[in-house]
Amino acid sequence: xxxxxxxxxxxxxxxxxxKAPPEGGVLARRTNGDFLISLHRHVSETALIQMMRSLRAxxxxxxxxxxxxxxxxxxxxxxxxxxxxxxxxxxILERVNEPLFMSNLEIYDRKRPPAGMxxxxxxxxxxxxxxxxxxxxxxxxVSAAAIENLVSVGQNRSMRLYFLALPGxxxxxxxxxxxxxxxxxxxxxxCGRWLSIIYDATFAVQAPLYHHGFVRIDxxxxxxxxxxxxxxxxxxxxxxxxRVLSTAEISESPDLTII
Numbered sequence: 510x511x512x513x514x515x516x517x518x519x520x521x522x523x524x525x526x527x528k529a530p531p532e533g534g535v536l537a538r539r540t541n542g543d544f545l546i547s548l549h550r551h552v553s554e555t556a557l558i559q560m561m562r563s564l565r566a567x568x569x570x571x572x573x574x575x576x577x578x579x580x581x582x583x584x585x586x587x588x589x590x591x592x593x594x595x596x597x598x599x600x601i602l603e604r605v606n607e608p609l610f611m612s613n614l615e616i617y618d619r620k621r622p623p624a625g626m627x628x629x630x631x632x633x634x635x636x637x638x639x640x641x642x643x644x645x646x647x648x649x650x651v652s653a654a655a656i657e658n659l660v661s662v663g664q665n666r667s668m669r670l671y672f673l674a675l676p677g678x679x680x681x682x683x684x685x686x687x688x689x690x691x692x693x694x695x696x697x698x699x700c701g702r703w704l705s706i707i708y709d710a711t712f713a714v715q716a717p718l719y720h721h722g723f724v725r726i727d728x729x730x731x732x733x734x735x736x737x738x739x740x741x742x743x744x745x746x747x748x749x750x751x752r753v754l755s756t757a758e759i760s761e762s763p764d765l766t767i768i
Contacts, residue, residue: 513538518552520559535560544573545581546590548597557598558706561591561713562668569715588714592616595710602706606699610731612722614707616714617737623719628763630657631737634756635717639741644750647741651754660768662708662753669693670708673752681726681767704768711738711753720757726765733760734767 515525518533530536530549534556537546546560567573567587574583575590577597585593596614603611615623617635626632633654639647651659661674670692672685679685682704686695692705711718718738723731736757743750759765 591713617717
């Protein structure tokens, strides 16, 4: 069996018979039991996000290969492949906006938590376990945990993201859109796109993520931050009921509210 799709630089998915990805885009090709994702050397963050969204339809155990810069990494799970795509998207955006932020993203391992994650507020979210629970039950547990500065993100039928809940006041970033507004319309700023990559990655990876690095607040020096992101994506729920929850803080100034 042969099938393949191409995703353009602008995130448009279309049928393709080419052997290489389009300029700035992605090619996904299945040949019998092999599934190969190839990235153009100048792939766009938009194409990478659309590829992550497309991969969400696959079974979590489905194996694939990923070709980047001529190097192929084989036997990747959907989770592994989506994390690598997210890291590539973050790298692209951060290189262009180097004065604003730099970061790393990793899957949270409950058995071996990151040594640097000591925030009690982040740990309150990290220590929750939603395994086997439906979305309403999971959200009730989150509410009972009294997590400060909690952000809740939902998605519509077209997988467009929007905020469902935000802290009352935030110090960063500026111009946060109202709840219910599509982020790709109302939050199309470097900071907005940066956060959107994280939310899309969490929906696609379907595992808690630890995001950490440095961010510039109000034009000052870069400051260390930590963010914990937790998906609620029960297997038997409709995607419209899925949620991504996160909380973040400036490590040296926990009194500042960031999302």
